[in-house]
Amino acid sequence: MSTVSVRYIVDDVDDAQAFYTRHLGFQLDMHPDPAFAMLSRGDLRLVLVSPVPAHHRGGGSRPMPDGTPQRPGGWNRFMLQVPDLEAAAATLRRDGVRFRTDLVTGVGTKQVMIEDPSGNPIELFEPIRAEARLTET
Amino acid sequence: MPTDPLDALRLPPVPIDPRPEFAAALWRRIEAGPGPLDRQTATVRYFVTDLGASVDFYCRLLDFEEELRPSPVFAMLYRGDLRLLLSVPGGEGAVHTLPDGTVPQPGGWNRMTLQVADLAATAEVLRSHQVAFRHDVQSGIGVRTLLVEDPSGNPVELIEPTSGYHERIRP
Numbered sequence: 001m002s003t004v005s006v007r008y009i010v011d012d013v014d015d016a017q018a019f020y021t022r023h024l025g026f027q028l029d030m031h032p033d034p035a036f037a038m039l040s041r042g043d044l045r046l047v048l049v050s051p052v053p054a055h056h057r058g059g060g061s062r063p064m065p066d067g068t069p070q071r072p073g074g075w076n077r078f079m080l081q082v083p084d085l086e087a088a089a090a091t092l093r094r095d096g097v098r099f100r101t102d103l104v105t106g107v108g109t110k111q112v113m114i115e116d117p118s119g120n121p122i123e124l125f126e127p128i129r130a131e132a133r134l135t136e137t
Numbered sequence: 138m139p140t141d142p143l144d145a146l147r148l149p150p151v152p153i154d155p156r157p158e159f160a161a162a163l164w165r166r167i168e169a170g171p172g173p174l175d176r177q178t179a180t181v182r183y184f185v186t187d188l189g190a191s192v193d194f195y196c197r198l199l200d201f202e203e204e205l206r207p208s209p210v211f212a213m214l215y216r217g218d219l220r221l222l223l224s225v226p227g228g229e230g231a232v233h234t235l236p237d238g239t240v241p242q243p244g245g246w247n248r249m250t251l252q253v254a255d256l257a258a259t260a261e262v263l264r265s266h267q268v269a270f271r272h273d274v275q276s277g278i279g280v281r282t283l284l285v286e287d288p289s290g291n292p293v294e295l296i297e298p299t300s301g302y303h304e305r306i307r308p
Binding site: 005006007008009042043044045047057058059060062064065070071072073074075076077078079080081100101102104105106107111120123130 | 163167178179180181182183184207208211218222226232233235236241242243244245246247248249250271272273275276277278280282284291294
């Protein structure tokens with residue numbers, strides 16, 4: 001059973017779910033409301049929500065009690081492991097996906113950051129050290 | 138909290154770094170060569186301003202385990218299926234600084250969602266530790282939710298399933 005998920009605030013759930021399923025290998029699990037969709041890719045569940053009014057029955061994207069609306073963007077992100085980062089980046093670039101960074105090499109991974117249609121970051125990485133690799137342990 | 142009388146009989150915990158399970162798992166991975174790519178543990182990166190305070194927050198209050206802290210600007214934590222990377226932005230040669238000099242910041246609204254067994258109890262514990270709440274416990278569809286902030290102001294959503302909550306069926 002999956003006990004964890006990530007919630008991204010998006011401007012338009014239809015556009016966002018199309019982006020994640022078309023470009024990043026997500027599967028659409030449900031889209032029961034214009035402001036809500038649930039996707040999955042491996043162990044990651046991604047919940048996409050667009051801002052709703054305070055009285056909306058779904059609670060995840062209501063404004064805060066002081067009226068502050070929830071917005072897309074920021075820097076915190078989920079990460080997807082890919083076997084060949086150069087190839088993945090080339091495909092995404094060809095498909096017109098926006099890049100926030102070019103390929104950079106960190107301590108344990110090569111990585112690149114792209115953006116969804118609402119400007120939310122997604123980090124793609126290719127491990128270059130064993131500790132960074134995701135395996136069945 | 139009442140003292141457990143058995144505490145007197147227990148040996149003090151001895152920190153081992155790296156943990157033997159991690160060392161054994163790493164060894165298996167090295168032996169096996171490149172790992173299978175079909176399984177994709179969910180991984181999230183948060184930017185934090187104070188690594189020590191953040192690791193304490195996630196490990197003491199939200200049941201994360203510290204896996205690696207190889208430098209003052211990076212830590213890797215686990216909580217069940219979730220791997221959480223904490224990065225301190227900025228600094229000399231920082232890998233996350235954009236070419237135009239833009240430095241990543243904590244905050245925003247995108248967040249990880251952690252399931253807990255008793256949301257009211259969790260809320261009480263967090264409140265007693267002066268954790269900042271963006272909103273208190275509220276009801277959604279199939280879940281009750283709570284939105285709090287880590288010490289750097291990053292959002293963390295806690296959920297407790299209610300009746301009508303359906304787990305995705307996993308292949």
